[in-house]
Amino acid sequence: MIFMDANEALKKLQEGNARFVAGKPSHKDFVAQRASVVAGQHPYAVVLYCSDSRVPVEHIFDAGIGEIFGVRDAGNIVDSFALGSLEYGAEHLHAPLLVVLGHTKCGAVTAACSSDSAQGNIDAIVKEIQPAASAAGKDASKAVGENLKCVLAKLRAKSAILSHLEKEGKLKIVGAVYSLETGAVALL
Numbered sequence: 001m002i003f004m005d006a007n008e009a010l011k012k013l014q015e016g017n018a019r020f021v022a023g024k025p026s027h028k029d030f031v032a033q034r035a036s037v038v039a040g041q042h043p044y045a046v047v048l049y050c051s052d053s054r055v056p057v058e059h060i061f062d063a064g065i066g067e068i069f070g071v072r073d074a075g076n077i078v079d080s081f082a083l084g085s086l087e088y089g090a091e092h093l094h095a096p097l098l099v100v101l102g103h104t105k106c107g108a109v110t111a112a113c114s115s116d117s118a119q120g121n122i123d124a125i126v127k128e129i130q131p132a133a134s135a136a137g138k139d140a141s142k143a144v145g146e147n148l149k150c151v152l153a154k155l156r157a158k159s160a161i162l163s164h165l166e167k168e169g170k171l172k173i174v175g176a177v178y179s180l181e182t183g184a185v186a187l188l
Contacts (some may be wrong), residue, residue, distance in 0.1 A: 006172030009044040009097035014185070016062035021183045028064045035065035045069070046089035048076050048151070049101040050108065054180055057101065061185075071097055075108030075147065076100055077128050078154045087161045090171050094143040098162065098171055100155070101185070102148045102176040106140075108131070109147055113140040148188055 001003055004012070017064055019025055046069045049057050057063075057070050069089035089095050102109075112129035113136070129143070132150045136142035152175050156163050165171035175188035 001143055004044050004096065006044060006096040008118050009095070010172065010174065013061045013063075013097075013099070014067065017060060017183075017185045019062045020060055025059075025062045029167075030065060033065035034137065041066050041069070041093060043067055043069040043093055043095045045097040045099060046071065046086055046093075047099045047101055047180075048072075048078075048082060048086060049099075050074060050076055050103055052103060052107065055101070055103050055178055060183070061177060073104065074122075075112075075125050076102060076151045077125060078151050078158060083155060083162075085161050086155065087159055088169075090160050094170075095180055096171060098155075098173045100148055100151050100173075100175045101178055102144045102175070104141065104144060104180045106147075107142055109143045110140045110176045113138045113143050128169055144177055145188065148177065151175070152188075 044067060046058050048071045049055055051072045051074045058068055061068065071085040072080055086098060091099055105167040108125050109129055112126045115126065116130065117123050118126045129147055132147035133143045136146045152173065156173070162171065162173065166173055176185050177188065178185050
């Protein structure tokens with residue numbers, strides 16, 4: 001069981017990312033970790049991150065089983081399902097840190113910058129990211145940061161639970177960008 005405050009959790013993520021970038025991950029006994037979380041979960045961080053297969057959040061932060069409560073969808077879209085999952089991690093699992101993690105070369109952001117629509121249900125993702133794409137002048141690399149700002153604003157506006165926890169000092173909410181090129185995570 002891991003209990004820490006938001007600053008300790010953020011430091012743990014940053015230290016784990018430094019190990020990942022250096023190619024020196026910590027040794028993990030996954031059998032023991034799996035056994036230790038059977039009775040319940042106590043993650044120190046909730047991370048909303050992209051579905052992109054190049055963004056394996058537990059590896060990026062050199063985290064073990066039960067340490068990160070991950071919520072994934074293309075482009076970090078904040079719909080009611082994602083919000084419900086984030087609220088669960090913060091309120092019911094008492095994770096003190098919520099990270100919205102964007103990444104370079106995001107396909108969803110690139111699609112929103114290159115077109116106003118897409119086929120099928122992908123169109124809903126493109127439309128959701130359009131304000132960020134417009135704010136960035138349709139520059140996909142700039143739009144990643146703009147999308148994070150939009151997502152952070154939306155989750156605070158649409159979730160009374162997350163906003164309340166943040167105002168009470170029980171939850172720290174931050175945005176960050178993962179570089180596919182270097183492996184480093186930079187806080188917004």
